[in-house]
Structures are given as C-alpha cells and as structure tokens.
Amino acid sequence: MKKVYSANNLMEAQIVLDLLEHAYIPAQLFNQHAQSGMGEIPFTHAYPEVWVMRDADYERGKLVIEAYEKAPVATGTVHCPACGEENPANFQLCWKCGGGLEVALHQDHIRN
Structure with a gap:
C-alpha cells in the first residue's frame, strides 16, 4: 500500500477515493475520524x-x-445520464448514483 493523497478535509478525500475506484484502482481512506483529535496530535x-x-x-x-486537481471549475448544472439527477457542473460523479458525468457535461455543451 502507498499513500497517494492527503486531503484538506473528509469530503475532498471521499471525492478522490471515488475517482480512484471509478478508475478501477482499489484504494482505502485513512484518518477519517482523526480530525476530532486535533490539538492532541499534530494537525498534519x-x-x-x-x-x-x-x-x-x-x-x-x-x-x-x-x-x-487541474479540472477547471465549471458553473451551472448537468443531469446524470444514468439516473437523471441534477448535479453541479463541476461534479465528475453523480452525487446520487455515482455515475460518471463527463458524457453528460459534454452533451450539454454541444446543445448550448
């Protein structure tokens, strides 16, 4: 096992974990409960x-x-092609079903 990423917060770590799993890279999240120990252990x-x-x-x-990390920040919304749920355009995975939004975002730009 190798550490591939240190996140600023748990939400960011979960996004990275989901992206890796979506790329068929098995990964694990550590220190998800460690922020409650801040002050007792070094913040890093x-x-x-x-x-x-x-x-x-x-x-x-x-x-x-x-x-x-290099993905541009997009504004607006995009609908998930798998479940139809509305997501912020800067999401790469649907918040509801975890489906990829890259195709939906591309199709929305073609329509506009």
Missing part, C-alpha cells in the same frame, strides 16, 4: 489520507488525482 497527522491498495497502481492513481 489528522488530515484524511487516501492510499492505493496495490503499489503498481500508484502512478496511475497520481494521474487520476492530477487530472482532478
């Missing part, structure tokens, strides 16, 4: 961490995370 030790399960997936995982 309380950040949520995402670790890839297989060392061979480390480089590919870093590429997935790099793409996530």
Whole structure:
C-alpha cells in the first residue's frame, strides 16, 4: 500500500477515493475520524489520507488525482445520464448514483 493523497478535509478525500475506484484502482481512506483529535496530535497527522491498495497502481492513481486537481471549475448544472439527477457542473460523479458525468457535461455543451 502507498499513500497517494492527503486531503484538506473528509469530503475532498471521499471525492478522490471515488475517482480512484471509478478508475478501477482499489484504494482505502485513512484518518477519517482523526480530525476530532486535533490539538492532541499534530494537525498534519489528522488530515484524511487516501492510499492505493496495490503499489503498481500508484502512478496511475497520481494521474487520476492530477487530472482532478487541474479540472477547471465549471458553473451551472448537468443531469446524470444514468439516473437523471441534477448535479453541479463541476461534479465528475453523480452525487446520487455515482455515475460518471463527463458524457453528460459534454452533451450539454454541444446543445448550448
């Protein structure tokens, strides 16, 4: 196992975990409850961490995370092609069903 990401908060860590799993990279979240210990332990030790399960997936995982960090911030909404739920345009995965939104976002731009 290798640590691939340290997040600023639990929501960001969960997004990265979901993106990795969507890319078929098994990963695990650590320190999800450590922020309650802030003050007793160094704050850098309380950040949520995402670790890839297989060392061979480390480089590919870093590429997935790099793409996530470089993605432009989009405004507006997009409808999930899987369940039809409305999502913020900057989401890559549907908040309701976890389906990919890249295709829906692309189709919405073509229509506009």
